[in-house]
Amino acid sequence: MEPFLPIVELSLAVSLSAAVLAAAAGIPLAALLALAHFPGRRALVVAVNALLGLPPVVVGLAMYLLLSNAGPLGFLGLLFTPAAMVLAQAILATPIVAALAHRVLEARWAEYGRAFQASGASCIQALPHLLAMSRRPLTTAVLAGFGRTISEVGAVLIVGGNIAFHTRVMTTAVALETNMGNLELALSLGLVLIGISVTVSSAVLVLGEGRQ
Amino acid sequence: MRFLLFAFLLVCAAGGARAESIVLASTTSVDNSGLLSRILPAFTAKTGIEVKVLAQGTGQALATAARGDADLVLVHDPEAEAKFIAAGNGILRREIAWNDFIFVGPKADPAGIAGMRDAIAALKAVAAARAPFVSRGDDSGTDALEKRLWKVTGIDPAHQDWYRDIGGGMGAALNAAAAMDAVTLSDRGTWLSFNNRRNLVVLVQGDALLLNRYDVIQLDPKKHPNVKVAPARQLAEWLAGPEGQAAIGAYVLGGEQLFHPDADKPYE
Numbered sequence: 001m002e003p004f005l006p007i008v009e010l011s012l013a014v015s016l017s018a019a020v021l022a023a024a025a026g027i028p029l030a031a032l033l034a035l036a037h038f039p040g041r042r043a044l045v046v047a048v049n050a051l052l053g054l055p056p057v058v059v060g061l062a063m064y065l066l067l068s069n070a071g072p073l074g075f076l077g078l079l080f081t082p083a084a085m086v087l088a089q090a091i092l093a094t095p096i097v098a099a100l101a102h103r104v105l106e107a108r109w110a111e112y113g114r115a116f117q118a119s120g121a122s123c124i125q126a127l128p129h130l131l132a133m134s135r136r137p138l139t140t141a142v143l144a145g146f147g148r149t150i151s152e153v154g155a156v157l158i159v160g161g162n163i164a165f166h167t168r169v170m171t172t173a174v175a176l177e178t179n180m181g182n183l184e185l186a187l188s189l190g191l192v193l194i195g196i197s198v199t200v201s202s203a204v205l206v207l208g209e210g211r212q
Numbered sequence: 213m214r215f216l217l218f219a220f221l222l223v224c225a226a227g228g229a230r231a232e233s234i235v236l237a238s239t240t241s242v243d244n245s246g247l248l249s250r251i252l253p254a255f256t257a258k259t260g261i262e263v264k265v266l267a268q269g270t271g272q273a274l275a276t277a278a279r280g281d282a283d284l285v286l287v288h289d290p291e292a293e294a295k296f297i298a299a300g301n302g303i304l305r306r307e308i309a310w311n312d313f314i315f316v317g318p319k320a321d322p323a324g325i326a327g328m329r330d331a332i333a334a335l336k337a338v339a340a341a342r343a344p345f346v347s348r349g350d351d352s353g354t355d356a357l358e359k360r361l362w363k364v365t366g367i368d369p370a371h372q373d374w375y376r377d378i379g380g381g382m383g384a385a386l387n388a389a390a391a392m393d394a395v396t397l398s399d400r401g402t403w404l405s406f407n408n409r410r411n412l413v414v415l416v417q418g419d420a421l422l423l424n425r426y427d428v429i430q431l432d433p434k435k436h437p438n439v440k441v442a443p444a445r446q447l448a449e450w451l452a453g454p455e456g457q458a459a460i461g462a463y464v465l466g467g468e469q470l471f472h473p474d475a476d477k478p479y480e
Contacts, residue, residue: 070279163266180244180405181406
């Protein structure tokens, strides 16, 4: 089997990038849904929550059809690259971050919105304070998104192709070793994957608490 | 935060174009058996062309290539290959290696087929004994051969309770057969490199119907303008040429040769 460290690095790079993209898209969306009033807002809230169960294999297939040379975005040359894997995982994680962040921001806004408005702050001015106050639950929301991306296999297998040295990540390596009958090796890789996922989440939480 | 930035950069670097590279859509049997990772470094060292291997079943590999997402294919289903070429997707088919298919199953051999050579008689015996049989069911080259063999027997096993269509790769089928004490059809390369055999042993081998031929096919640039024609042709010619053939013949696991170069062919 190929060297293990690059697989771990790629897993972390892809899944962390996807979680960051999901946070960059999901938290502003959550803030919009919590603070703003516009037609269709409730429908959007329902949609975001409904998409929590988005099946990775279907997202992978849809991305594959888009990025394939026979598809509309084939000219980008992204198919079977880590960038495609990041995009697919970000799409999976965004509803998770957005739905959890929305619940938090909605509750905080219900609690403190009047106080902000009484002090003359507009929604836009109040937002940074609201986000700062909600830092811990928002961190948990992003970690939930990361949990989805680091453990996901269906989407990265389809858009990444599990190509050795290029797009092989820990989950697809576990699946491959299982298929080669190397069950002990597959299980050890799986335990390392769990260890890394737990370590990253704990580290982020501890750093967050430390700054409080 | 700095780590995240680093992660981003890593992804960008990994995604960006480096050396010239081509995508080879291949069957799981030549990749999971370790053959390609053994022989391709010599090609890359000689030509500077990096080969990205997609390991899929023959049906899926041909479908990937038919969408223009691979530069050449390495597959093992002569009928599906002929259709692929007739549809204007491929231009040149080269035979590069062969080995054989075998029936593997539990040592206890409930169907009484151990030692048989006749593949058709063996399948008839499996059906008569209603012995558990695992089918790939994934439109791969192995799956296609299995379905052709059943057709010759005149038996339709599809809805029998002893016939289990698992819809997975060769390794998944062998794992399933080992777990269920079932008979299954395997290519010899995957079998020899497979590490979870439990009670499974080779039961049937040696029928000419069980010959397993691997071909490379280049894609037609007229239909697939994105294909990297020149490096793909270099790889196809290398595989079919003396260096590639010698490398294929030299791949041995546990004292057994997994693939035979095309020139050693036992027929024609």
